[in-house]
């Protein structure tokens with residue numbers, strides 16, 4: 001390997017000289033207090049992200065430090081507001097064949113095959129033949145869905161933003177919904193809850209691209225995963241109706257509408273991107289469980305990755321508060 005990976009983001013300490021290749025996750029030019037331009041850069045590798053700044057020769061480096069490119073970084077690590085920040089003195093753009101790409105993509109601690117099997121097991125326990133056939137046509141019959149679902153993150157940055165994160169999120173929600181279906185029986189439909197649990201974010205496998213740095217696709221930006229999910233339900237119901245013996249009769253129109261509704265309403269409010277607010281008990285529960293699971297994951301990961309020593313995290317800008325660090329999260 002022409003440019004071996006010698007330093008990883010997470011192991012870099014204050015005052016350390018940095019001389020190693022990284023993948024550029026983000027870069028933008030900003031203006032300092034004196035009016036002088038500088039660059040905000042986020043470097044990444046399989047261990048995580050690393051903040052960096054470029055203060056000199058900004059026009060030159062602006063054309064080189066481009067998102068998704070591999071660069072050999074020369075610089076020094078400094079401490080800024082309690083975080084490590086690399087001051088880049090020089091960088092050289094590398095070709096993909098000059099690095100070992102796997103060392104730059106986030107690793108997942110999750111077992112995708114096991115999680116997928118768990119999802120299929122829950123689907124096989126559904127009682128309603130129409131809702132079960134709908135989920136089987138997507139999770140069991142569709143090889144493209146299976147292969148993408150075993151890789152996709154659930155988001156670009158907010159929650160479960162790592163490979164297999166979407167599957168982790170969906171299985172976690174399905175288990176919670178299964179529990180709540182018993183708690184609120186007989187007034188909620190377990191199978192409709194599971195339809196929402198499994199399908200609400202499914203179209204993120206096409207809304208996002210995740211071969212390198214995660215970003216939105218054109219379809220994701222123009223249509224979005226709620227409407228794409230509803231379109232998928234329409235398509236799969238038509239497919240099931242065209243296959244003899246798949247359904248005990250025509251797919252009931254109301255069930256199809258409810259399946260679409262729980263997907264379209266799962267963001268809860270119009271200003272959060274839902275074209276409809278939850279209008280049935282199942283949609284309310286799916287929205288709240290989705291919100292809960294996203295927040296638990298986002299805050300857990302924030303606490304886990306926080307660089308501060310001691311009892312409290314650095315300020316979380318999204319939640320505008322400091323979080324208490326329990327024993328498991330404290331650095332020795």
Ligand SMILES: [Fe+2]
Pocket residue numbers: 200201225266267
């Ligand atoms: Fe969503």
Ligand SMILES: [Fe+2]
Pocket residue numbers: 169200201290294
């Ligand atoms: Fe979700």
